[in-house]
Amino acid sequence: MANITEQFDHPAWLTAAGTLAGYGLILLFMFLLLFIVPYLLFPA
Template identity: 50%
Template sequence: MDMAVDLNEFKHPAWITALGTGAGYLLLLAVLTIALFVVPWLVFSALL
């Protein structure tokens, strides 16, 4: 069985929107993790 896959169907704007949403979510998650955990840890470490 040879199943040909047409990759052009993944060039639809909905896929670009989904990837952008995922990337934005990961970026926001990284920023919040740094702001809520890394920054307080650095401040606490500096005070000791």
């Protein structure tokens, strides 16, 4: 098991995970702003 964790110990993996998390948060914010907020403001 220690062999697997050592394989992903490079700082590039942390950078990639941070980038994906950041993009995910931005996409979530945009989804809420563009779809959920108007749905709540203007109910059909």
